Amino acid sequence: xxxxxxxxxxxxxxxxxxxxxxxxxxxxxxxxxxxxxxxxxxxxxxxxxxxxxxxxxxxxxxxxxxxxxxxxxxxxxxxxxxxxxxxxxxxxxxxxxxxxxxxxxxxxxxxxxxxxxxxxxxxxxxxxxxxxxxxxxxxxxxxxxxxxxxxxxxxxxxxxxxxxxxxxxxxxxxxxxxxxxxxxxxxxxxxxxxxxxxxxxxxxxxxxxxxxxxxxxxxxxxxxxxxxxxxxxxxxxxxxxxxxxxxxxxxxxxxxxxxxxxxxxxxxxxxxxxxxxxxxxxx
Numbered sequence: 192x193x194x195x196x197x198x199x200x201x202x203x204x205x206x207x208x209x210x211x212x213x214x215x216x217x218x219x220x221x222x223x224x225x226x227x228x229x230x231x232x233x234x235x236x237x238x239x240x241x242x243x244x245x246x247x248x249x250x251x252x253x254x255x256x257x258x259x260x261x262x263x264x265x266x267x268x269x270x271x272x273x274x275x276x277x278x279x280x281x282x283x284x285x286x287x288x289x290x291x292x293x294x295x296x297x298x299x300x301x302x303x304x305x306x307x308x309x310x311x312x313x314x315x316x317x318x319x320x321x322x323x324x325x326x327x328x329x330x331x332x333x334x335x336x337x338x339x340x341x342x343x344x345x346x347x348x349x350x351x352x353x354x355x356x357x358x359x360x361x362x363x364x365x366x367x368x369x370x371x372x373x374x375x376x377x378x379x380x381x382x383x384x385x386x387x388x389x390x391x392x393x394x395x396x397x398x399x400x401x402x403x404x405x406x407x408x409x410x411x412x413x414x415x416x417x418x419x420x421x422x423x424x425x426x427x428x429x430x431x432x433x434x435x436x437x438x439x440x441x442x443x444x445x446x447x448x449x450x451x452x453x454x455x456x457x458x459x460x461x462x463x464x465x466x467x468x469x470x471x472x473x474x
Contacts, residue, residue: 193354193355193358193401194397194398194400194401196355197355197358197359197362197397198393198394198397200212200213200359201359201362201363201390201393202390206274206277206278209359209363210274213355213356213359213360216351216352216355216356217352217353217355217356218352219348219349219351219352219353220302220349220352220353220356221302221349221352222345222346222348222349222352223302223305223306223309223345223346223349224301224302224305225345226305226309226345226346226349227304227305227306227308227309229345230308230309230312231312232308232311232312233312237308237311240311249471249472249474250472252467252468252469252471252472253415253419253468253469253471253472253473254415254472255464255465255468256418256419256422256464256465256466256467256468256469256472257414257415257418257419257422257469258303258418259418259422259425259461259464259465259468260417260418260419260420260421260422260425260465260469261303261418261421262299262300262303263421263425263429263461263465264418264421264425265421265424265425265427265428266360266361266364266365266421267360267364268428268432269364269367269368269428270360270361270363270364270367271292273363273364273367273368273371275288282441282444285444302349302353306349309346329346329411330343330346330347358397358400361396361400362393362396362397362400363393365392365396366389366392366393366396369392370388370389370392373388419469419472419473422465422466422468422469423466423469425461425462425465426462426466429458429461429462433446433454433455433458436454437451
């Protein structure tokens with residue numbers, strides 16, 4: 192059903208429609224904020240545990256690296272580049288585009304934090320032996336704390352929104368990138384039979400991903416492994432992004448001075464922590 196939905200959305204022939212549909216579905220992720228409020232997290236305990244992380248536990252480092260890979264993943268950068276070109280944005284739109292990116296960054300981090308709060312306040316205080324190999328099992332673990340109807344509905348809506356939007360971004364980013372590399376037309380604005388290569392690549396991405404997910408028994412660890420792969424790809428993408436930002440942007444928007452130094456230091460520390468966490472967690 193999810194794969195069919197993705198194919199129908201993109202085959203509609205309108206990038207604006209794709210983007211609006213993704214925003215509408217992605218808004219379901221805000222359900223996680225409601226779930227976090229329902230768990231009534233203890234802010235004092237949260238503050239204490241944030242200041243005292245289990246640095247000696249390699250599982251902590253592995254999940255921390257996976258979290259970095261999920262937040263700063265390479266395909267999201269590729270998607271934003273192609274979407275910017277698709278909407279024909281230029282230097283007049285930089286302010287709005289940067290504001291849009293900043294708002295998205297804040298919202299996604301609030302959603303991510305709310306998921307962590309929910310897991311810590313519910314699953315983290317439950318039975319140690321509880322199995323969490325699927326979204327369904329995670330939902331079942333939350334039900335005793337949130338109530339059957341409210342907990343399952345809110346959590347399911349949040350997961351649905353996150354998963355569908357991520358699938359749209361992943362598959363479109365790959366189809367766009369391959370189109371640019373091969374030189375064929377790559378836009379969802381083009382009619383189905385006038386851009387057969389683009390739509391064939393997109394369909395292969397979606398159907399291949401669906402078949403792969405269907406065969407994997409533990410989707411939670413599949414997700415963690417996918418984010419670890421992102422971690423090892425991240426330095427290459429970030430280096431190119433920073434180089435473009437201080438060399439190819441129009442002069443008023445280029446990175447320079449103390450801000451360039453700040454970005455380089457922040458990017459270096461982020462990549463270093465992610466790679467260290469991934470290696471330490473896998474060993």
